[in-house]
Amino acid sequence: METNKEKTRYSDEELQEFKEIIMKKLEEARNGLKELTEAYTTQNENDTNDTSPSFKILEEGSQVLSKEENGQLAARQRKFIRDLENALIRIENKSYGICRETGKLISKDRLRSVPHATLSIEAKLNQNK
Numbered sequence: 001m002e003t004n005k006e007k008t009r010y011s012d013e014e015l016q017e018f019k020e021i022i023m024k025k026l027e028e029a030r031n032g033l034k035e036l037t038e039a040y041t042t043q044n045e046n047d048t049n050d051t052s053p054s055f056k057i058l059e060e061g062s063q064v065l066s067k068e069e070n071g072q073l074a075a076r077q078r079k080f081i082r083d084l085e086n087a088l089i090r091i092e093n094k095s096y097g098i099c100r101e102t103g104k105l106i107s108k109d110r111l112r113s114v115p116h117a118t119l120s121i122e123a124k125l126n127q128n129k
Contacts, residue, residue, distance in 0.1 A: 036074040083116035
């Protein structure tokens with residue numbers, strides 16, 4: 001059997017395993033994005049019109065901050081979804097799992113934990129130096 005150093009790409013069976021992992025993560029990410037989007041686009045159902053003006057200002061400030069935070073989280077989630085979708089394209093092209101820096105295969109363990117990875121651990125560590 002070939003070792004990772006000798007292989008130039010993952011087999012179709014291996015790619016199918018990664019595709020299933022990515023599809024599951026993609027579904028979870030899309031659901032998460034939907035929840036985040038709903039959270040920052042839905043108005044607060046607990047209306048503060050009948051409370052004191054100072055409380056209303058604090059409440060509105062809190063809502064703005066929360067909307068900003070949710071907006072940032074949603075942006076991150078959209079990027080994650082895009083990265084996963086790009087990984088699916090690489091699977092279709094049979095170029096999935098190949099490090100864009102070294103050209104070597106990224107370890108299966110890394111791809112199972114970070115299925116949208118485009119760098120091997122070695123390349124990632126060198127990037128941070």
